[in-house]
Amino acid sequence: MNIVEKILARASGLSAVSPGDYVTAQIDMAMMPDAFRLLSSILAKAGIREDAFRIWDPEKFVVILDHRVPPFSVAVAENQKISREFARKLQVKYFYDVFPGISHQVMVEKGHVRPGELIVGADSHTTTYGALNAAGTGIGASEMAYVIQTGELWFRVPETIKFEITGSLPDFVSSKDIILYVAGKYGTDIAQYKAIEWRGSVIDAMSIDARLTMGNMSVELGAKFGLFRADDKTVEYVKARTEQEFQPADSDPDAAYAEQYVIDGTTVEPQVAFPHNVGNVKSVTAAKGIKIDQAVIASCCHGRMEDLQIAARILKGKSVHPGVRFYVAPASWEVYTEAIEKGIISQLVEAGVMIGNPSCGFCTGYQGVLAEGETCVAATPRNFKGRMGSPAAGIYLASAATVAASALTGKITDPREVA
């Protein structure tokens, strides 16, 4: 069996599963971000009494308010109040209010994600956890209500696509460029209903930060799971954050794959996804010179130490172009604190960057909103029409290095040319 088959078989109490099987699996962890506020109204609408509704296992359910932080309207503030009150009523043990940061980053930092586990989140980017060898996937709020009460959910065992990234990455080319390259070459539905296993020497050499970016964006390829093998880096990262035992899952030598692709990482250049689709990808050369109004490094996809460090390195001793608003938001307060301690934040601020608080806001149009006709280059996972504000604005997705380089020149720029 491959990684996802092993995880789903174990979670379903079966010795083996095959693609196409429908199983009922026990959930190891469940997470809800802001969507938690929908829960009480969902229950009310369905005629389910709140006092009959309880969390199947308080150790396994986490709520993290992250999308609209801090609240920008009375309606949002009221919704957060609903979440807090309902969390108290349900006695949610792991309730993280607006403080610790973006849910997916907080989940991995606080040790709620362990190799070999099956995790559902009421957010599509739950695939992020694949970076730690956990099968994480997104579900809607009503299905989450079902999980919270019963601790189980139906799954179709997916086929798996293996992407092997060989060689090594050139300087200033990152995991973001790899995933954009795959989206451009194979399309954003290449992994529809399927799992991906990311393998090869490039993946082995990647930091956990870099893998989290790829696990995160696996959903942009349609994937149900975006899985990585657990290596020493994974085990060390997780062990530093939890006492809980875990059992990584790895593919057998004879594991079956629906499709296999090999990409030579050595030949990958910085990539840019043009508006308004993640698959509308060209090499940075084709995007060079496009004038930008805004640059962003933020979100559950980026905003980690490695992203902030490369931005600081590129901006060192220089200034953000006067025509550009450059927003950088650390993904969590843990990242934020570390970046302060390492002097990264002051370097960014001195260069003219505006630091935002950890939240989903810059990616989802709640902060740093774009006006009609404006252009933004963003280290975020999505560039859908209207996502950051006006539907008549354009979002170009790129790596943190390309975004920082572009913020310096005021136009989309190959990071290798300014470094």
Place this chain on the structure above:
Amino acid sequence: MAVVTGRARRFGDNIDTDTITPGAVLHLPVEELKKHTFEPILPGFFKTVQAGDIIVGGNNFGCGSSREQATAVVKELGIDYIVCESMARIYFRNCIALGVYPVLAKGASGLFSEGETIEIDLDRGEVKNVETGKSASFKPLSGTLKEILDGGGILPTLKKITERG
């Protein structure tokens, strides 16, 4: 009901959840939110909807976020069927969970123009353009998924479980 008919409402490929339910209005209750359905590409769509309309999309319908409001607004507008070439998986799950029947029929999207009458045979697995007679086939839902859908979605199932205690 084994055969349903409705008016085809045509959409293209990669219709994402931000397009169906824009993030800026997502905090609104579904009764209000439905007025913004497809707003970035078709402002005022909700005014043109008749209960029983059927969405006909292309590839990767509903890609993007897990916000189930993007399925809830469709249901709220009285649309019970979405015919498409393929559907993003979370959107597919949300359809089952909320009681919207996803009809994944290869070759179906090209058979319809906006407003034409579509007929879906849920037993035989066929979608047909009533005007042209052209059709495409699909695999009808079965097993657990069909049970959930026939039961009105996942919440009625959950209600039974909570009432059992």
